[in-house]
Amino acid sequence: MTALMLVLALVPVVVGANAGWSVTRPARAMPPALATVLLTVFALTVALVTGMLLCLTAYVSTVSMFPALHPADWNSPYLYRECPIPAGVGLGVGLLAALLMTRALVCVVRVAAGLRRTSSVAAGLPEVAGLSIMDDETVVAYAVPGRCSRIVVSTGLLRLLDGPGRAALLAHERAHLRHRHHVYVQLARLAAAANPLMRPVSRAVDAAVERWADACAAREIGDPVVVARAVGAAALAGAGDPAGPGLAMGPGPALAAGGGDVVERVRELLEPTTRRRTVGVRLGLMIMACWASGVVVVAWVHSVVELAEIAFRTGRAT
Amino acid sequence: MAGRQNPRRSGALEKEIVACLAAARWPLTPAQVQTQLGGDLAYTTVLTTLTRLHTKQAVVREPRGRAYAYSLAVSQADSEAGLIAHQMQKLLAEDVDTASVLSRFVDTLDDDSEKILRDLLGRTQDPR
Structure with missing residues (x-):
């Protein structure tokens, strides 16, 4: 029974460790909206269940080391027999859990600070119908989410595109704001902070969100080729000017998406791939497997603790 | 179109x-x-x-x-607006937290991607 539970407890870890190839890559064949939602839920699930099991393991296995932190009646040979995890290992697991939770907390604080700062700066930008024009020759466009949601575009980029291209750019940024893409992106980043195994999944969410906005723009404009040209033109102009402050400013090595994503986006717009529904089903099954194994392990530990308490009481009575 | x-x-x-x-x-x-x-x-x-x-x-x-x-309309506060825009640029360039909450239109390209991209786009222009 104990061995089975150990195997079950490792399910989310194994699923998470294999996410790089078993989830991230096939997700490209999914419709972008579905991919975004499922990947975010997947990342959060793995991070939450793994964190929960780490905390539980640490707590249950350190009864002998810190008896004062546990109920007195947990201190029974029955518990040690059913959960034979050395206290030293439990302590290590506890430290790991504390480290991961701290990282998650730091991530939340930093995102909140970033949102507040961008909102306050964006609130000062002059706007018409939610669009702020930046009189600058650099090629830059971005969507600012939050209370004062804005689309900021430089004149450099606007002059680079023709009328339909500009419509595509605006539709793309509007889709980011309308579908609250930043929420998915930030939740996935939080999951990656709480569990580094989820980093590739977080990057996949970043990419899926861009594909989602491209698809929205293509639908609105009525021609995916126009969107592909706009994306391509903006990327190429940015690439030709690496010293310019526009696109060259990377948001740090951890977040830089690299050029491969732009190529994938343009390719998808020009040569739509056949959608595969099985990927979504598999991802859903993996999410459910993580939750199921987590719940079973927690229920088992609960029953062991209950029995240990009974054993403790009967042991004292006799 | x-x-x-x-x-x-x-x-x-x-x-x-x-x-x-x-x-x-x-x-x-x-x-x-x-x-x-x-x-x-x-x-x-x-x-x-x-x-x-x-x-x-x-x-x-x-x-x-x-x-x-x-x-x-060139607003009276245009120089001020330019200042704010540059402040935003600076935030983006220096501050990872800020950059991460914004969704930008495109990211940077490396040389290989640039070539593939030019090929892909070149194909679309011919038949039109």
Whole structure:
């Protein structure tokens, strides 16, 4: 029974460790909206269940080391027999859990600070119908989410595109704001902070969100080729000017998406791939497997603790 | 260009027109704006939107022939606006937290990607 539970407890870890190839890559064949939602839920699930099991393991296995932190009646040979995890290992697991939770907390604080700062700066930008024009020759466009949601575009980029291209750019940024893409992106980043195994999944969410906005723009404009040209033109102009402050400013090595994503986006717009529904089903099954194994392990530990308490009481009575 | 499947909402059209005027280096007449936007927009729709923007004082107009030529209103606080824009740029460049909450249109390209991208886009231009 104990061995089975150990195997079950490792399910989310194994699923998470294999996410790089078993989830991230096939997700490209999914419709972008579905991919975004499922990947975010997947990342959060793995991070939450793994964190929960780490905390539980640490707590249950350190009864002998810190008896004062546990109920007195947990201190029974029955518990040690059913959960034979050395206290030293439990302590290590506890430290790991504390480290991961701290990282998650730091991530939340930093995102909140970033949102507040961008909102306050964006609130000062002059706007018409939610669009702020930046009189600058650099090629830059971005969507600012939050209370004062804005689309900021430089004149450099606007002059680079023709009328339909500009419509595509605006539709793309509007889709980011309308579908609250930043929420998915930030939740996935939080999951990656709480569990580094989820980093590739977080990057996949970043990419899926861009594909989602491209698809929205293509639908609105009525021609995916126009969107592909706009994306391509903006990327190429940015690439030709690496010293310019526009696109060259990377948001740090951890977040830089690299050029491969732009190529994938343009390719998808020009040569739509056949959608595969099985990927979504598999991802859903993996999410459910993580939750199921987590719940079973927690229920088992609960029953062991209950029995240990009974054993403790009967042991004292006799 | 293929016909638009659903009519643009007025907010979207306002943005497109503002973007069009911002890209232009001189004032544009409604007819010029209509041509620049492309697609199948009616002249009256463009004119109505431009008039609405003018009422909002987002654009200024000057007589040209029998019509008006429109350009973006240069607000009195323009230098201030430029300052804020640069502040935003600085935040983006220096601050990972800030950069991570914004969704930018495109990211940087490496040399390989640039070549593949040019190939992909080159293919679309030929048959047109």
